[in-house]
Amino acid sequence: MHIEVNTIEKAYATVTAVRGVSFTIASGEIFALLGPNGAGKSSIIRMLVGMTRPDSGVITVHHQKQEYDHVPRRYLGYLPEDRGLYPDKSVEKNLLYLAQLHGLSKAEAQQEMSHWLEIFELSDRRKEDLKQLSKGNQQKVQLIAAVIHKPALVILDEPFSGLDPINQEKVVGFLKTLREKGMTVILSAHQMAMVEKLADRMLLMAKGQVVLAGTLAEIQQQAQPQPEVVVETEQAVSSEQLAVLLPEMVFTQHTATRFSVFLPTTTQLSGCLQQLLSQFSIRSVSMQNPDLHQLYLAAMAAHQQEVQP
Numbered sequence: 420m421h422i423e424v425n426t427i428e429k430a431y432a433t434v435t436a437v438r439g440v441s442f443t444i445a446s447g448e449i450f451a452l453l454g455p456n457g458a459g460k461s462s463i464i465r466m467l468v469g470m471t472r473p474d475s476g477v478i479t480v481h482h483q484k485q486e487y488d489h490v491p492r493r494y495l496g497y498l499p500e501d502r503g504l505y506p507d508k509s510v511e512k513n514l515l516y517l518a519q520l521h522g523l524s525k526a527e528a529q530q531e532m533s534h535w536l537e538i539f540e541l542s543d544r545r546k547e548d549l550k551q552l553s554k555g556n557q558q559k560v561q562l563i564a565a566v567i568h569k570p571a572l573v574i575l576d577e578p579f580s581g582l583d584p585i586n587q588e589k590v591v592g593f594l595k596t597l598r599e600k601g602m603t604v605i606l607s608a609h610q611m612a613m614v615e616k617l618a619d620r621m622l623l624m625a626k627g628q629v630v631l632a633g634t635l636a637e638i639q640q641q642a643q644p645q646p647e648v649v650v651e652t653e654q655a656v657s658s659e660q661l662a663v664l665l666p667e668m669v670f671t672q673h674t675a676t677r678f679s680v681f682l683p684t685t686t687q688l689s690g691c692l693q694q695l696l697s698q699f700s701i702r703s704v705s706m707q708n709p710d711l712h713q714l715y716l717a718a719m720a721a722h723q724q725e726v727q728p
């Protein structure tokens with residue numbers, strides 16, 4: 420399934436939740452929607468699944484040579500923000516009911532359920548009522564419910580919420596398995612460390628607008644066009660010495676023997692190193708790429724400044 424979103428807008432009574440947002444999602448990729456509370460992520464998801472319509476702009480979903488203006492229910496696996504299984508029914512009843520509702524035979528449903536319960540180490544809990552399970556285990560059952568009918572597209576709103584680090588890692592593994600099975604995955608999340616491990620491409624939003632978009636490498640390039648080189652020296656180096664040696668460059672001193680140089684372009688790396696080597700013994704040099712968490716915070720701070728009058 421391939422999705423194209425072209426300049427969609429969505430306003431509610433008092434707020435414009437989505438402002439001219441465009442992106443594409445290729446078949447079989449994990450696509451992350453990121454942004455602070457109220458950024459517009461859930462609004463986009465609700466439009467993708469057809470729960471609401473954009474006020475303007477176009478959504479085109481391509482699947483098996485057909486086109487749709489939202490993802491048809493039969494191809495969709497959805498973990499909504501407000502979960503929605505039956506707490507008074509057993510894990511097994513919940514999952515089998517949902518699978519059969521989506522058209523799986525009883526045997527197929529049993530087979531899929533056993534497969535996923537085993538992956539999440541919940542096989543021995545299948546007879547228990549959902550409400551008897553811990554919040555994390557309920558979340559895992561919710562995730563199984565979203566994929567048990569083998570949908571082409573899985574949309575997961577906050578799949579890591581309420582999970583401890585070990586279970587978060589399990590969900591990372593689960594999402595990679597979905598990708599291996601050829602499913603397209605859209606997820607919204609606040610856990611940047613998890614997203615960084617998983618997402619093929621991502622869209623960072625704030626106040627209904629796109630702030631950054633692309634692969635992690637593309638986002639790093641957009642957000643920090645000046646590469647950071649971290650240098651460690653054998654002997655102490657002062658800021659004054661650096662300012663004389665590298666007059667054109669911006670640097671930050673971390674310790675007496677460790678500092679970062681922000682290169683105007685990567686082509687200036689060898690010149691910069693030659694200058695440093697002419698004066699100091701260098702212990703190590705490494706290119707530093709900011710992680711998604713740092714990029715996210717920096718992009719949000721920059722966006723905040725931009726939108727302030």
Ligand SMILES: Nc1ncnc2c1ncn2[C@@H]1O[C@H](COP(=O)(O)OP(=O)(O)OP(=O)(O)O)[C@@H](O)[C@H]1O
Pocket residue numbers: 431432433434435436454455456457458459460461462463500
């Ligand atoms: N049904 C609605 N009626 C009115 N306003 C709404 C409605 N749904 C969302 N909003 C508003 O639209 C904006 C975007 O909300 P949305 O839920 O899409 O953000 P989000 O990025 O999913 O946030 P969160 O991370 O908190 O779930 C917010 O200001 C929100 O208050």
